[in-house]
Amino acid sequence: xxxxxxxxxxxxxxxxxxxxxxxxxxxxxxxxxxxxxxxxxxxxxxxxxxxxxxxxxxxxxxxxxxxxxxxxxxxxxxxxxxxxxxxxxxxxxxxxxxxxxxxxxxxxxxxxxxxxxxxxxxxxxxxxxxxxxxxxxxxxxxxxxxxxxxxxxxxxxxxxxxxxxxxxxxxxxxxxxxxxxxxxxxxxxxxxxxxxxxxxxxxxxxxxxxxxxxxxxxxxxxxxxxxxxxxxxxxxxxxxxxxxxxxxxxxxxxxxxxxxxxxxxxxxxxxxxxxxxxxxxxxxxxxxxxxxxxxxxxxxxxxxxxxxxxxxxxxxxxxxxxxxxxxxxxxxxxxxxxxxxx
Amino acid sequence: xxxxxxxxxxxxxxxxxxxxxxxxxxxxxxxxxxxxxxxxxxxxxxxxxxxxxxxxxxxxxxxxxxxxxxxxxxxxxxxxxxxxxxxxxxxxxxxxxxxxxxxxxxxxxxxxxxxxxxxxxxxxxxxxxxxxxxxxxxxxxxxxxxxxxxxxxxxxxxxxxxxxxxxxxxxxxxxxxxxxxxxxxxxxxxxxxxxxxxxxxxxxxxxxxxxxxxxxxxxxxxxxxxxxxxxxxxxxxxxxxxxxxxxxxxxxxxxxxxxxxxxxxxxxxxxxxxxxxxxxxxxxxxxxxxxxxxxxxxxxxxxxxxxxxxxxxxxxxxxxxxxxxxxxxxxxxxxxxxxxxx
Numbered sequence: 143x144x145x146x147x148x149x150x151x152x153x154x155x156x157x158x159x160x161x162x163x164x165x166x167x168x169x170x171x172x173x174x175x176x177x178x179x180x181x182x183x184x185x186x187x188x189x190x191x192x193x194x195x196x197x198x199x200x201x202x203x204x205x206x207x208x209x210x211x212x213x214x215x216x217x218x219x220x221x222x223x224x225x226x227x228x229x230x231x232x233x234x235x236x237x238x239x240x241x242x243x244x245x246x247x248x249x250x251x252x253x254x255x256x257x258x259x260x261x262x263x264x265x266x267x268x269x270x271x272x273x274x275x276x277x278x279x280x281x282x283x284x285x286x287x288x289x290x291x292x293x294x295x296x297x298x299x300x301x302x303x304x305x306x307x308x309x310x311x312x313x314x315x316x317x318x319x320x321x322x323x324x325x326x327x328x329x330x331x332x333x334x335x336x337x338x339x340x341x342x343x344x345x346x347x348x349x350x351x352x353x354x355x356x357x358x359x360x361x362x363x364x365x366x367x368x369x370x371x372x373x374x375x376x377x378x379x380x381x382x383x384x385x386x387x388x389x390x391x392x393x394x395x396x397x398x399x400x401x402x403x404x405x406x407x408x409x410x411x412x413x414x415x416x417x418x419x420x421x422x423x424x425x426x427x428x429x430x431x432x433x434x435x436x437x438x439x440x441x442x443x444x445x446x447x448x449x450x451x452x453x454x455x456x457x458x459x460x461x462x463x464x465x466x467x468x469x470x471x472x473x474x475x476x477x478x479x480x481x482x483x484x
Numbered sequence: 485x486x487x488x489x490x491x492x493x494x495x496x497x498x499x500x501x502x503x504x505x506x507x508x509x510x511x512x513x514x515x516x517x518x519x520x521x522x523x524x525x526x527x528x529x530x531x532x533x534x535x536x537x538x539x540x541x542x543x544x545x546x547x548x549x550x551x552x553x554x555x556x557x558x559x560x561x562x563x564x565x566x567x568x569x570x571x572x573x574x575x576x577x578x579x580x581x582x583x584x585x586x587x588x589x590x591x592x593x594x595x596x597x598x599x600x601x602x603x604x605x606x607x608x609x610x611x612x613x614x615x616x617x618x619x620x621x622x623x624x625x626x627x628x629x630x631x632x633x634x635x636x637x638x639x640x641x642x643x644x645x646x647x648x649x650x651x652x653x654x655x656x657x658x659x660x661x662x663x664x665x666x667x668x669x670x671x672x673x674x675x676x677x678x679x680x681x682x683x684x685x686x687x688x689x690x691x692x693x694x695x696x697x698x699x700x701x702x703x704x705x706x707x708x709x710x711x712x713x714x715x716x717x718x719x720x721x722x723x724x725x726x727x728x729x730x731x732x733x734x735x736x737x738x739x740x741x742x743x744x745x746x747x748x749x750x751x752x753x754x755x756x757x758x759x760x761x762x763x764x765x766x767x768x769x770x771x772x773x774x775x776x777x778x779x780x781x782x783x784x785x786x787x788x789x790x791x792x793x794x795x796x797x798x799x800x801x802x803x804x805x806x807x808x809x810x811x812x813x814x815x816x817x818x819x820x821x822x823x824x825x826x
Binding site: 293295297299313317318320321332333334337338339340341343345346349350351359372373374376378380381382383387389391400419421422423424426427428439440442443444445446447450452454 | 655659660675679685691693701714720729733742765766787788789
């Protein structure tokens, strides 16, 4: 590794998102001078390749963050709460994929296409948003700028990857069981995921919405700086491996035709418009998988209400919903000269 | 077979819906004195069991409807247009599962829980609605009666069965391919259905909505007798075998709390409320499969707009969305003495 780069740490390196962070750093040729892979004791000693060289996973502890410029955290909210203070104290800038700090008013919660300016206020910690909220906000940003967002009704088609590598394995195992003529067993998810859909596997809060839905409501409002945005999400799991889809209806303050929205979205960052009416080709999670961009299509007007548009999006949960957005934040910090001097 | 029953014909007997009609007639112990199975030349000669006795499938032709009291048609719109006039001329009352006659003003389009009174005007032909519209209307009816429906926004999670037996086979085959490490092949659907979701495989009309969505709009309005009902559907296929799910948002004229709606729906015909917050158990297509009822849950209020409720439904596409509704219409015709005298 060259010395002309940043000293990185990836916490949760063996998880679904951690592994993707390594792949994204490679794809982007992010300037890395050193890379420390951290995970639980259980995973310590495992080897992971980075740029075709094996790296050994180390056990996560408070001392692991010395001489680190950027620490990516993707090991769940509990570990983020426990270890991020040490990482910050050691001088690292932390990009946290967990929900632990997202809604703290002083912590920037950032999708680079949506609110990059919020990075300027960081004090060593930037939160990476919930995957469904991140994917949703990419098309919402230009629509808001053009016509003023008033209300968003969204139903999700969320993949297994959002619940981690084990959940993806469970979907595959259940499909194998089906092929063998055996009854699929649910261990990671509360219900069978193969050949089924179910309400998102997070607890329902007192307001009647599950945790995932409440994250979508709160994080979308925070990133768009629209605390009064009307949000009505329904979060549903579907038997897809790694990309989330969302059926979205937006009501705007000012009129915006479907044609105007299509044109606007097609020249907005982080978006590929896939709206091929002739060939019946629209955003699909299979095609979004591996893509950094959010696919947007089925863009059409509400037939019975003015200032209302419907569209369908698909975005890679592990990339734009997690690893790519995290690395993109790191790139933005570099570009804006917002990393600490080492 | 006893002579104290009706003389039935099933057109499209070897199809996904046709086979289910036989099973539903058995489950309901429908009074059958004779049963004629009709299908294309290709399927003629095949044998199907009914009440544990083998019946031979005959080739469909204009002469096949003599001495038939009730003819169930489930062989697509083209065959319905071609053969229903002959069936009616021969004196049969036709229950047509195709879209051929659904929107003709003089033809009743009926879900027995929704608009059974429309059966009285029949002139030998009753249309069975689109599966997604039928499943949706069951909970909409009591909500409308209680609070006045103004607007319905719905995103569907539609199973392979809606595209027929071959589509169900394709989903299974693609899963087998995946397990063998081969690339799944799409023949029936335009895109891979295993591990994917996609916009419904019908053509997009000039208004920007696909055929399935336009059916949902028009048929829901017709069945509820609400020509001005605001409808915004998004129809999406998911890798599920035989039950459709729908994420629904309704705006009503008058207030209705989630608790009131739950209580109302739980005592409405054709509905099972599955709304178990504690165990995270809500309507799922796997559990709706084989059930005559529509499962309804996740009943909650919009947090930011009055008179608006959200809920999630799952209903067996082949049963409430097709075969069961058709047999239920036949039962209703018997009960209301609306069959022709033979």
